Amino acid sequence: MKKNLLKNENVRKTIKVLLVIFFTILFIMIQGFVVHNYYNASFFVYFNLILFDVILFFLLFRWYFGFHEKSVETLEEVLTHLSKTGEMKPIHLFKADKESKELARYINKVIIQAKKSNLSVYQLLGNKQQENVQLSEQNEQSAYRIKELQIYSDISERITYMQNIPAIVEIVAGSIEKLLTYTSVSYVLLDDEVLNFHIRLEDMVNRSYIREIKNKMIDSLVGLTGSEDIKKIPTEEIITGSIVDDLKKTKVGSFFNGPLVIGGKIVGLLNVASIKADNFTERQMGVLFTITKKVSNAVESLQHILEEEKSKLSAMVSSISDGLLVVDTHLKIMTINPALKIMLNLALSEVALYDVVDKVHGMLDVRTKLQEAIKLDKLISEPNFQLGELYLKPVFSPVRDKGGDIIGAVMLLQDVTKERDLQRLREDFTSMMVHELRSPIDGIKKISELMKVSPPTDEKNYQEFVQMIYDGSSRMLELVNDLLDVAKLEAGKFKVQQAPSDIKKLIEDRLKFFQAVATDGKVKLSANIMKNIPQNINFDYFRIVQVLNNLISNALKFTKPGGTVEIQAMLHNAEKNLCQEAKENGIKWFISEKCDLIQKLPDSLLVAVTDTGIGIPKESISQLFNKFAQFKAATFGGDKAGTGLGLAISKGIIEAHNGTISIESQEGSGSTFYFMIPI
Amino acid sequence: MLKIKLDTFLSFWYTYIINNNLSRLAGLNKNMSKKKILIVENEELIAKAYKGYLEKLGYEVFWSGDGEKGLETAKTMMPDLILSDIAMPIMDGLTMLQKLRENPQTESIPVVMLTNMNTNENVLKALKLGSTHYLIKVDYNLDELGKKVQELLN
Numbered sequence: 001m002k003k004n005l006l007k008n009e010n011v012r013k014t015i016k017v018l019l020v021i022f023f024t025i026l027f028i029m030i031q032g033f034v035v036h037n038y039y040n041a042s043f044f045v046y047f048n049l050i051l052f053d054v055i056l057f058f059l060l061f062r063w064y065f066g067f068h069e070k071s072v073e074t075l076e077e078v079l080t081h082l083s084k085t086g087e088m089k090p091i092h093l094f095k096a097d098k099e100s101k102e103l104a105r106y107i108n109k110v111i112i113q114a115k116k117s118n119l120s121v122y123q124l125l126g127n128k129q130q131e132n133v134q135l136s137e138q139n140e141q142s143a144y145r146i147k148e149l150q151i152y153s154d155i156s157e158r159i160t161y162m163q164n165i166p167a168i169v170e171i172v173a174g175s176i177e178k179l180l181t182y183t184s185v186s187y188v189l190l191d192d193e194v195l196n197f198h199i200r201l202e203d204m205v206n207r208s209y210i211r212e213i214k215n216k217m218i219d220s221l222v223g224l225t226g227s228e229d230i231k232k233i234p235t236e237e238i239i240t241g242s243i244v245d246d247l248k249k250t251k252v253g254s255f256f257n258g259p260l261v262i263g264g265k266i267v268g269l270l271n272v273a274s275i276k277a278d279n280f281t282e283r284q285m286g287v288l289f290t291i292t293k294k295v296s297n298a299v300e301s302l303q304h305i306l307e308e309e310k311s312k313l314s315a316m317v318s319s320i321s322d323g324l325l326v327v328d329t330h331l332k333i334m335t336i337n338p339a340l341k342i343m344l345n346l347a348l349s350e351v352a353l354y355d356v357v358d359k360v361h362g363m364l365d366v367r368t369k370l371q372e373a374i375k376l377d378k379l380i381s382e383p384n385f386q387l388g389e390l391y392l393k394p395v396f397s398p399v400r401d402k403g404g405d406i407i408g409a410v411m412l413l414q415d416v417t418k419e420r421d422l423q424r425l426r427e428d429f430t431s432m433m434v435h436e437l438r439s440p441i442d443g444i445k446k447i448s449e450l451m452k453v454s455p456p457t458d459e460k461n462y463q464e465f466v467q468m469i470y471d472g473s474s475r476m477l478e479l480v481n482d483l484l485d486v487a488k489l490e491a492g493k494f495k496v497q498q499a500p501s502d503i504k505k506l507i508e509d510r511l512k513f514f515q516a517v518a519t520d521g522k523v524k525l526s527a528n529i530m531k532n533i534p535q536n537i538n539f540d541y542f543r544i545v546q547v548l549n550n551l552i553s554n555a556l557k558f559t560k561p562g563g564t565v566e567i568q569a570m571l572h573n574a575e576k577n578l579c580q581e582a583k584e585n586g587i588k589w590f591i592s593e594k595c596d597l598i599q600k601l602p603d604s605l606l607v608a609v610t611d612t613g614i615g616i617p618k619e620s621i622s623q624l625f626n627k628f629a630q631f632k633a634a635t636f637g638g639d640k641a642g643t644g645l646g647l648a649i650s651k652g653i654i655e656a657h658n659g660t661i662s663i664e665s666q667e668g669s670g671s672t673f674y675f676m677i678p679i
Numbered sequence: 680m681l682k683i684k685l686d687t688f689l690s691f692w693y694t695y696i697i698n699n700n701l702s703r704l705a706g707l708n709k710n711m712s713k714k715k716i717l718i719v720e721n722e723e724l725i726a727k728a729y730k731g732y733l734e735k736l737g738y739e740v741f742w743s744g745d746g747e748k749g750l751e752t753a754k755t756m757m758p759d760l761i762l763s764d765i766a767m768p769i770m771d772g773l774t775m776l777q778k779l780r781e782n783p784q785t786e787s788i789p790v791v792m793l794t795n796m797n798t799n800e801n802v803l804k805a806l807k808l809g810s811t812h813y814l815i816k817v818d819y820n821l822d823e824l825g826k827k828v829q830e831l832l833n
Contacts, residue, residue: 434796435766442795442817443724450728454735464727472724480833 258292
């Protein structure tokens with residue numbers, strides 16, 4: 001009983017009042033006592049005491065009424081305040097009428113209860129409605145106002161997270177139900193190419209009703225935006241809710257249009273209509289207007305999210321090197337990346353599907369394939385085609401959203417020009433290789449056939465035939481060896497066996513080997529080897545022999561009678577300048593021309609072969625180490641030209657030593673082929 | 680009687696001389712009737728094989744290492760048949776063929792392409808330019824080739 005008594009508000013209030021009175025009297029008594037007994041009364045003292053009383057009384061008063069940050073005067077303000085902030089602090093009204101105070105009391109009760117039961121105020125308000133809480137007639141308006149707030153909050157909470165507009169409309173329709181009776185809720189929303197019209201029917205209507213609503217909305221929209229073109233845009237109609245019954249005679253009695261504003265622009269209308277005339281009070285229209293505003297906000301934020309996602313996707317798509325085109329189900333371009341624009345030679349500004357189709361007209365039916373991908377829901381691969389200098393590979397695929405529904409299609413154009421060129425090069429190389437091997441074999445076969453039919457008559461004849469067979473088979477063997485080396489290089493399985501070796505001995509050996517050929521061609525062959533080169537530099541002796549064979553034989557081949565070929569070898573110190581070192585050592589070569597370009601090389605062994613031949617034109621230098629280019633040249637050169645693969649293999653050998661091989665040349669004067677091996 | 684004997688002797692002598700000359704003349708014709716073949720081929724091995732074999736068959740064989748030399752030799756020697764490769768440096772077989780056909784002197788010499796290149800476009804090109812035959816080297820042994828040459832020249 002006692003506890004219940006304490007919980008009763010009235011009781012608590014009485015107790016508060018009594019306490020205040022009690023403490024006031026107490027303080028006055030104490031002061032009186034103090035003054036009377038201890039101090040001579042003076043005006044100043046009394047004044048202070050009174051001041052103290054006033055402050056005390058004020059504090060007590062505040063305690064009684066609760067500490068509030070904001071003072072509210074009318075219920076309207078209260079409700080607005082509540083709806084704006086959702087604050088659940090108890091309300092206190094000072095200058096309100098009795099009825100409002102009663103309502104405020106009621107709300108406070110609800111708030112306290114909400115706090116205890118951890119529900120939202122509005123949920124409780126709703127429940128309270130059902131509990132038939134007694135409210136006087138005059139409060140019905142306020143109660144109505146609360147209902148409005150409830151609806152707002154309901155809508156706000158739910159539509160903020162809606163992913164699409166039709167769902168938003170569903171929620172709005174459901175919420176409005178509590179407010180008023182209506183026949184239909186609809187919206188028109190402007191997209192770039194299409195006008196979306198969605199009507200949700202509460203009751204059965206006939207088709208002319210729907211048409212009327214649609215036309216009224218479009219007219220309104222035209223009126224609001226001032227743009228007649230809206231009437232020309234194709235519309236997409238969706239009808240949900242109740243069914244269409246053409247037997248019913250329904251006319252639009254009254255309706256309300258609220259603008260949907262996004263980014264300050266009117267992009268559509270929200271409409272609530274009824275077959276009853278005068279269905280909407282001013283009050284209700286006010287509510288609808290606010291609802292429309294909320295819907296606008298929700299749609300706007302939804303679009304922002306979509307824009308954000310779109311820009312993320314754009315960034316990703318822009319950086320892809322293949323051409324990418326994404327369209328929606330209407331074949332409107334959603335994304336087109338810069339790579340595609342460059343491929344098709346389109347302007348970098350806005351582009352329509354028409355432009356893309358135009359560029360590949362005749363070679364690829366873009367529209368059909370995109371539609372196929374959407375309708376048949378499968379990946380479509382089309383044959384490669386040539387567009388200008390590019391060889392392109394097209395692929396089409398449908399695009400799905402999170403739910404798995406198809407929302408468009410994507411076309412991917414891959415530039416496979418390089419792959420195809422490489423393929424062609426390889427095919428050429430293979431056929432050339434076959435030709436090069438077949439010729440000497442055929443030659444030997446025919447020579448032996450000749451020997452059968454016409455046996456050699458004398459020693460000279462015999463030697464001639466044998467020499468021919470020897471030459472032919474040597475050539476074949478050389479080619480096979482070179483091809484094997486090239487194959488190893490390609491596969492990355494080319495290994496060099498480095499061991500401490502004597503480069504001086506190697507060079508002198510080669511000198512002896514080629515002396516005969518040099519003398520034959522009336523070319524002077526010599527060597528200039530620095531004395532400070534140690535005898536134990538790490539390299540693969542056999543392979544470096546191969547490299548020098550190649551370089552020296554090339555030099556001799558391209559030097560006319562009377563010219564010179566010199567082999568130079570020196571140690572390069574990383575600190576020093578290469579040209580300086582050469583000068584000091586009395587080396588004459590063509591590298592001096594471009595000495596500044598050769599920089600930052602580690603301590604290395606440098607070997608160069610300098611000839612006074614015809615030199616090499618600048619354009620050809622880059623192709624020298626290219627096996628394809630050289631092989632091709634060799635096959636047409638007959639058997640004197642060698643395999644053409646020598647330089648490519650030499651490069652492989654030197655690079656396997658972590659070195660570099662290069663050439664400096666002056667057309668008409670000569671060339672220096674040189675390589676450096678780090679030590 | 681001495682006069683008659685001298686006449687007889689002289690007529691016999693003249694006849695003998697003339698006969699000899701005639702036979703020599705006939706011999707020269709025979710020599711001239713030895714057909715000339717020009718081989719244009721940059722591969723020494725194969726060229727020598729062909730040359731040796733065809734000479735054995737009794738033909739006079741000339742050999743040029745590339746198209747340019749072949750053109751010159753054709754103009755000077757006027758062979759009865761030309762066997763030419765296609766892939767050669769300086770001037771290739773098809774270009775040489777074209778130039779041969781352009782020159783009124785050499786336009787009627789039968790040319791047989793003797794090559795390993797077996798692409799359709801080369802065959803068509805050669806036939807268009809006026810070669811009589813297109814043979815693939817590896818398909819023909821020396822004796823088969825010899826038979827073919829004999830066919831063409833007789």
